[in-house]
Amino acid sequence: MGGRRQRIDLGDDEASNKKQKADDDNAEAEAQTHNPWTGLPYSQKYYSILKKRFTLPVYQFKQELLKKVMANQCVVVEGETGSGKTTQIPQFLLEAGLASQGETCIACTQPRRVAATSIAARVADEMDVQLGQEVGYTIRFEDVSDPNRTVLKFVTDGMLLREAMHDSLLSRYSAIVLDECHERTLATDVIMGLLMEILPKRTKGSKHGELKVVVMSATLDAKKFQEYFNDAPLMKVPGRTFPVEVFFTAKAERNYVEAAVRTTLHIHQCEEPGDILVFLTGEAEIEQACEEIRKTAGSMARDHGELVVYPLYSSLPPEAQRKIFSAAPKAQVAGGPPGRKVVVSTNIAETSLTIDGIVYVVDPGFSKQKVYNPRIRVESLLVSPISRASARQRSGRAGRTRPGKCFRLYTEQSFHKDLQETTYPEILRSKMSNVVLTLKKLGIDDLVHFDFMDPPAPETLMRALELLNYLGALDDEGEMTELGYQMSELPLDPQLAKLILVSPDYGCSAEIVTIVAMLSVPQIFLRPREQAKAADEAKAQFTHADSDHLTLLRAFNEYNMVPERERKNWCWENFISERAMISANNVRNQIIGIMKRLDLAYVSSDIKGDGSFSSMDIRKALTAGMFMQVAYRQRSGEYLTVKDNQNVAIHPSSVVNNRQDWVIFEEFALTTKNFIRTVTSTNVDWLVELAPHYFDLENFPKCEAKGELEKAYLRMSKMCKR
Numbered sequence: 001m002g003g004r005r006q007r008i009d010l011g012d013d014e015a016s017n018k019k020q021k022a023d024d025d026n027a028e029a030e031a032q033t034h035n036p037w038t039g040l041p042y043s044q045k046y047y048s049i050l051k052k053r054f055t056l057p058v059y060q061f062k063q064e065l066l067k068k069v070m071a072n073q074c075v076v077v078e079g080e081t082g083s084g085k086t087t088q089i090p091q092f093l094l095e096a097g098l099a100s101q102g103e104t105c106i107a108c109t110q111p112r113r114v115a116a117t118s119i120a121a122r123v124a125d126e127m128d129v130q131l132g133q134e135v136g137y138t139i140r141f142e143d144v145s146d147p148n149r150t151v152l153k154f155v156t157d158g159m160l161l162r163e164a165m166h167d168s169l170l171s172r173y174s175a176i177v178l179d180e181c182h183e184r185t186l187a188t189d190v191i192m193g194l195l196m197e198i199l200p201k202r203t204k205g206s207k208h209g210e211l212k213v214v215v216m217s218a219t220l221d222a223k224k225f226q227e228y229f230n231d232a233p234l235m236k237v238p239g240r241t242f243p244v245e246v247f248f249t250a251k252a253e254r255n256y257v258e259a260a261v262r263t264t265l266h267i268h269q270c271e272e273p274g275d276i277l278v279f280l281t282g283e284a285e286i287e288q289a290c291e292e293i294r295k296t297a298g299s300m301a302r303d304h305g306e307l308v309v310y311p312l313y314s315s316l317p318p319e320a321q322r323k324i325f326s327a328a329p330k331a332q333v334a335g336g337p338p339g340r341k342v343v344v345s346t347n348i349a350e351t352s353l354t355i356d357g358i359v360y361v362v363d364p365g366f367s368k369q370k371v372y373n374p375r376i377r378v379e380s381l382l383v384s385p386i387s388r389a390s391a392r393q394r395s396g397r398a399g400r401t402r403p404g405k406c407f408r409l410y411t412e413q414s415f416h417k418d419l420q421e422t423t424y425p426e427i428l429r430s431k432m433s434n435v436v437l438t439l440k441k442l443g444i445d446d447l448v449h450f451d452f453m454d455p456p457a458p459e460t461l462m463r464a465l466e467l468l469n470y471l472g473a474l475d476d477e478g479e480m481t482e483l484g485y486q487m488s489e490l491p492l493d494p495q496l497a498k499l500i501l502v503s504p505d506y507g508c509s510a511e512i513v514t515i516v517a518m519l520s521v522p523q524i525f526l527r528p529r530e531q532a533k534a535a536d537e538a539k540a541q542f543t544h545a546d547s548d549h550l551t552l553l554r555a556f557n558e559y560n561m562v563p564e565r566e567r568k569n570w571c572w573e574n575f576i577s578e579r580a581m582i583s584a585n586n587v588r589n590q591i592i593g594i595m596k597r598l599d600l601a602y603v604s605s606d607i608k609g610d611g612s613f614s615s616m617d618i619r620k621a622l623t624a625g626m627f628m629q630v631a632y633r634q635r636s637g638e639y640l641t642v643k644d645n646q647n648v649a650i651h652p653s654s655v656v657n658n659r660q661d662w663v664i665f666e667e668f669a670l671t672t673k674n675f676i677r678t679v680t681s682t683n684v685d686w687l688v689e690l691a692p693h694y695f696d697l698e699n700f701p702k703c704e705a706k707g708e709l710e711k712a713y714l715r716m717s718k719m720c721k722r
């Protein structure tokens with residue numbers, strides 16, 4: 001087997017020939033009747049997409065790109081969003097013969113899961129192959145690829161990093177396309193550092209052959225990337241964009257969701273035909289806005305045409321995600337006003353996914369961004385103002401097919417004064433524990449001298465090392481322990497990984513793996529606004545008063561006891577997301593697979609076999625894994641996190657009310673207030689028994705909790721003496 005190899009003309013450098021060459025290539029491609037990958041005749045659909053592909057700006061640069069790639073190990077590509085980088089460039093590399101089935105493969109990284117899955121599906125269509133065969137994708141807990149067939153794989157940047165843990169030279173890959181580099185996600189930054197180590201070991205003639213790297217981005221600081229990759233050449237793909245008129249509001253908007261809805265309806269009423277893209281920050285906001293737009297749109301249809309509204313966010317089921325690409329509705333009556341499509345999306349539509357036909361953009365100026373405070377060890381997603389670079393990207397979405405308009409829901413003064421020019425790279429805003437564990441596993445011990453494009457703050461690295469040391473993953477010298485190796489095998493946060501590893505000691509690994517799986521999937525309990533009361537009543541059936549974790553466990557166990565064909569109905573009646581449940585089952589099976597490999601015992605506290613469990617054993621295991629996330633209720637009734645002394649409140653969605661003195665928590669959410677989320681009651685005696693190295697009173701800040709811990713130590717020493 002093997003792909004269609006194309007002649008690459010290395011001799012001719014003249015740009016004037018570019019168009020002619022591209023046309024020749026296209027004619028050659030159109031003349032092909034059989035798919036070289038499958039041996040089957042091409043479908044009609046293939047040819048119709050092919051026509052569209054030829055019109056993408058990047059096509060004119062195919063020969064130039066391939067020439068640069070052949071002559072260099074690393075090439076930087078900068079091109080306007082929608083110019084065809086992501087969908088076409090990996091295919092160019094394939095056509096140039098860079099991958100060979102069953103031997104080597106091309107990877108294209110994406111920061112977002114949705115982008116990886118949706119682009120893989122698109123490219124499979126373009127190549128006229130079945131998704132999961134020649135073209136596939138790998139995201140955490142989901143691998144749709146075939147090692148013997150797949151030649152092009154879209155992967156999240158985090159997954160590629162994980163692969164490097166087992167294959168430190170990434171020897172399976174002949175080329176890696178690092179996409180969306182301007183986003184500077186944590187994983188992309190780490191991969192870049194790794195590639196700096198790998199590239200000299202994967203030159204021409206090396207054992208695994210040469211590794212090619214293509215670094216791509218919409219608006220990147222190309223110079224910085226070129227320099228970082230040892231003066232790699234740059235290829236610039238000019239975009240084909242139309243002018244976009246930008247409007248600002250005269251006054252600051254108090255409620256940007258409401259303002260976005262109002263603006264959208266206004267556009268529908270007053271502006272020429274053309275689709276609308278609205279940027280909001282997350283699922284709840286997006287669903288709310290969609291609902292409100294729909295409510296009013298109905299009554300406008302007769303005079304102004306039909307308005308269809310599609311949400312777009314990462315936890316949306318794939319079928320629903322695909323809908324954003326469907327065409328706008330036609331006029332309802334002949335000669336009547338044409339319909340319009342509105343997509344209400346998170347940042348994903350900023351550069352990762354291009355939706356054709358957008359003429360109007362509504363930009364409230366916010367997105368959810370990670371923030372990390374190393375002092376209190378809290379990483380959170382916060383709705384924050386976007387950067388000016390993002391604002392420009394967003395407005396650019398309006399000028400893809402014809403001149404467009406962008407409505408910024410903030411003042412011009414605010415744009416210049418309040419917004420930063422660019423967003424800080426994520427590595428400067430993240431906790432590093434996961435990355436440090438990964439790097440240690442990769443054998444990179446000297447983190448201080450690792451070639452990060454922007455090195456993280458020393459305090460952040462220290463915090464990460466400290467956490468891993470408390471969890472027992474690193475010893476006091478900073479060397480990886482056996483436990484650390486095992487933790488790094490699990491694609492989970494170090495704390496959850498530790499939880500899985502200790503769970504057999506408490507006789508409840510079967511239950512803990514369920515809880516961890518349930519924590520790894522989107523929202524299980526649904527709570528539609530208009531049916532909040534009914535939803536709360538449904539959830540109450542599963543409630544375990546001491547613990548959100550045990551409530552999740554109960555819901556899972558009950559779901560699994562329902563016969564398969566009745567599950568859909570059962571979920572519907574109980575306000576449970578069936579999709580999240582299916583995913584939890586899948587995640588659970590995968591973790592169990594890894595546990596088997598690690599030789600961890602699968603034991604259940606359900607001795608009767610009726611879905612019951614030992615609440616105490618499980619809570620104790622949870623405490624053994626999560627002892628660094630504890631809060632204590634003071635006499636005033638308020639909770640304070642232990643050691644970091646942050647005032648927190650238990651989130652209203654928690655089943656744990658404020659009666660418990662000691663709680664462990666999964667998440668610290670910064671919103672209007674400091675909330676802790678997914679909470680379980682614990683016991684001070686367990687804390688001193690399970691984590692004396694952490695609750696070491698000599699280095700403990702003064703607080704009410706300290707007195708209780710002292711008493712607990714005293715009780716323990718008396719017990720020991722007896």
Ligand code: CDP
Nearest residue numbers: 080081082083084085086087088122354356
């Ligand atoms: O990566 P870049 O932003 O340069 O562009 P791309 O993602 O490769 O998309 C190029 C074009 O492919 C878009 O303008 C769309 O017309 C088309 N496309 C599509 O129709 N459906 C998709 N799921 C993805 C891309």
Ligand code: MG
Nearest residue numbers: 085086351352
């Ligand atoms: Mg792209």
